[in-house]
Amino acid sequence: MPGVGLLIGGVLVTWVASGLAAVCLTPRNAAARSLLAAGLLLAASTGAESVAREVATPVGFALWRTAGWITFLGAVAAIVLTLTRLPDGVADSVWHVRLGRTLAVLAVAAPVLELVGAATLAVDADSPARENPVALAGLEPLGTAGTVVRATEPAWVLLGIVLLLLRWRNGSAQRRRELSWALGSIGLLAVLLALIVVVEVAGAPVPPEPVFVPLFLLALALFPVALLIGITRRVRSLEARLVESRERLVTAEDAARRALERDLHDGVQQQLVAALSLTALAARHLERSPEVAGATVSEVGERVRGAMTELRELVRGIRPPVLQDAGLVPAIESRLSSLPAAVELHTDPDAAARRPAAVEAAAYFVVTEAVTNALKHAPGSRVAVRITGVGGRLETVVADDGPGPGPGTSAGGGLRGLQDRVESLRGSFSVTGAPGTGTVVRATFPDSGGPR
Known part of the structure; x- marks a missing residue:
């Protein structure tokens, strides 16, 4: 189809540019890094696929075809990682982290299983199959398993979109505002991916290529832009909240200082002043009434112990000793x-x-x-x-x-x-x-x- 190569090039440029912009905006954000990784892997996949189509030797074809699928599935896994960490770069639960690791392993394992077990290999569904000289006898079930896993890659992105929807639904009002535009923008891609899954699973009629391919590539190009906007909104929100939090921190610090001064003045200081007065009183009674002086000294001890207890409570409120120890x-x-x-x-x-x-x-x-x-x-x-x-x-x-x-x-x-x-x-x-x-x-x- 004329112009498809140009469209694919535009998609790759959009992905890499969006990832670079996201990393420049938030270099510590895991979502930004995985967005850039997805763009780079997509570009590497396209290059490896082109080499595989042109290479003449069977072994070279098998290896380049495997490299193309590893990088492509790796890009899909990176997309899912981005969706599970958008926009702040933090996953909501441990199983999201484990899901990302599992998909990364499958991205490598599925093409490798095909390489060692499938008798024939094809770059994609539209290209002719070629003999695989690397395949080993007796490992055909592994090759079949790899093919099945590889064919599920559209469902990976759908799973990531579902997780993003759950993050939006369970998130705070702030997170919903940050994700609303991104969710609305990736709706088209979700519909098209669902259509691909239905076609592959149910054998439904394939949509007309002149309509479907440009529409799919357009949706694929808008996808990283939507994710970038989500990350950008996070940055803008953080800037506004930074100013507000600084003001609150200054106010809270002043309030905490005044509260500490009040607690020391009304509690510990009064106890120490009373202890000091009792000490002077005990000194005056020391020679004339030793019994009274002894009782006064005992009361001084009680006052000091009380002051020490109040100090410990104050310290506990600031930072408990057991926490440090x-x-x-x-x-x-x-x-x-x-x-x-x-x-x-x-x-x-x-x-x-x-x-x-x-x-x-x-x-x-x-x-x-x-x-x-x-x-x-x-x-x-x-x-x-x-x-x-x-x-x-x-x-x-x-x-x-x-x-x-x-x-x-x-x-x-x-x-x-x-x-x-x-x-x-x-x-x-x-x-x-x-x-x-x-x-x-x-x-x-x-x-x-x-x-x-």
């Missing part, structure tokens, strides 16, 4: 054990690894504040805390099965301050739920260079 999980266990209601705690082995002090402190206060809110606003409900560490990341989730947030409810001052604290560490923070379904407070901290 033993780490996040023991600090959470200690805090939950002192609560009047039972709270479930679930951790994995990686959660106990030490991390930077700022990350551990932020995670600790997110959990304690969320648990306190759950016990206060949803008394009698089941409250569960989950702390996981996957691939260097740290995630804390506090969930209850209470009445959930009411319509129009937003994060209070305490949670808003914690959100600022989490995002200052390049993490993500969300409060989700609906009336009657409970509330989930989630904080995710990216890999900060490994445990500390």
Whole structure:
């Protein structure tokens, strides 16, 4: 079909340019990096496919054809990774991470299985099959399995789009605003991919090529642009929230300083002043009335012990000693054990690894504040805390099965301050739920260079 090569070139340029722009905007964003990887792999796939069509030797054809399919399926896996991390670059759950890894393995395994097990190979469904000299006798079932897995690649993208829809549905209002345009723009591609799946599975009539191919390539070119816009919206949102969070942090710092001054003045300082006065009184009674002096000294000791207790409570509110000495999980266990209601705690082995002090402190206060809110606003409900560490990341989730947030409810001052604290560490923070379904407070901290 005339002009198809030009259209394909335009699609590849759009993919690579969108990926480069996304990485330049947010170099630490995993969604941006996987978007760029998808564009580069698509370009490599096209090049390998062109070489495979022209190469004369059977072995060269088989190897280049396999390389073309590995890079193409790798690009599809990268697209799914992008969709599961759009727009902030963080996956919502561990199984999203595992899904991406599984697809990456299948992208390599399926073409390799065909290479070693299929008697004939073809670049695509429209090209003639050629003999595969690399195939080994007795491995035909492996070749068939590879062909079946490779044929499911349109469903991979559909799965990624479904996951993106779920992220939009379960996300905060902020995330929905960031993803709304991207979801609307990729609807055409989703419909066309669904059509491909129906045609391949049910053997339905193939749409007219002069209409379908340009439409599909146009949708494929708009796809990375839509993802780039989603990432760009995230950047703009972060810029606006950065200004607001700085203002809130300054205000919160002043308020915390004044509260600390008030607590010290009304509590510890008064105790120490009283102890100082009693010490002077004991000195005056020391020679005339030793018994009175002894009783006064005992009262001085009580005052000093009281001041020490208040100081420990103040320090606990700033940063618990057990958090610094033993780490996040023991600090959470200690805090939950002192609560009047039972709270479930679930951790994995990686959660106990030490991390930077700022990350551990932020995670600790997110959990304690969320648990306190759950016990206060949803008394009698089941409250569960989950702390996981996957691939260097740290995630804390506090969930209850209470009445959930009411319509129009937003994060209070305490949670808003914690959100600022989490995002200052390049993490993500969300409060989700609906009336009657409970509330989930989630904080995710990216890999900060490994445990500390």
